[in-house]
Amino acid sequence: MYLKNIIKNPNIIVGDYTIYNDLKNNPKNFERNNVLYHYPINNDKLMIGKFCSIACGAKFIFNSANHTLSSLSTYPFPIFFEEWELDVKNITNAWDNKRDIVIGNDVWIGYEVVIMAGVTIGDGDIIGTGAVVTKDIPPYTIVGGIPVKPIRKRFxxxxxxxxxxxxxxxxxxxxxxxxxxxxxxxxxxxxx
Incomplete structure (x- = not known):
């Protein structure tokens, strides 16, 4: 399925001809099942280039999944602002804010890959099955593992x-x- 045709969230931008295949769920539920912790309050974006191939179960994990590491506690007090009499405008202090997730063009994302907030994946990359992407990947690199490590350049x-x-x-x-x-x-x- 062409992913661009089913996306409704304005903070998810998908290029032409990018495909998604899901063997477990209806691919039309991509936003709900695959783009996780993507709350409007953060204004973070998922940007996917043209001609990408995204396999079943790939997950994009956004900032709100994180708990802040700069606090003395990892507990997300700002989420419960009313109970703790905190200002609602500080709710995003509950997690460490990273950048958007940016996927280049002609990228192949393997089965059940997990891509974390703040990562940029270069044009032409291949990400192996079950990999966890926590850092940027340079263009035309094949990566795999937890966390991903370069396997080799494609060309x-x-x-x-x-x-x-x-x-x-x-x-x-x-x-x-x-x-x-x-x-x-x-x-x-x-x-x-």
Whole structure:
């Protein structure tokens, strides 16, 4: 299913042709089942590029899932502002606020991957099944594990540099159709 067609939350931005497949739940429930602790009060965003493939059970864990580490207690007192006579405008002090989650273009996110708040995933990355992403990943890197560690680069650096320069995912549909076999077969010289 094209994910862009089912997203209603304005703080979730999905690029064209990005797909999501769910073998356990209705993929139309992506926002509820896969984007967790994403409360409007934080104004944090999930930004997913074009031509990404997201496997079943991938989870995006946002700031509100965290408990603050700067307090002497991890208990989220600000959430219960009325009971503790705290100011409601300080509710976000209950957790450590990180950045948005940003997923590049042409990224493959494997089965039941967990991506934490504040992470940027580069264009062309592959994230292995069951991985937990806690830090940024540079473009065209294959990663896996808990927490993720680089396994290897997908291509030689000169090929990565060309792909990042031409950004084929921003081409018109007509130009992509014209070069689809070159893209599929790795004929980088025909894309320059």
């Amino acid at each position: 030689k650096q000169e090929t990565i540099d060309i792909l990042l320069k031409i950004k084929w995912w921003n081409w018109s549909d007509e130009k992509i159709y014209k070069h689809i076999l070159d893209i599929q077969n790795g004929n980088i010289e025909n894309l320059i």
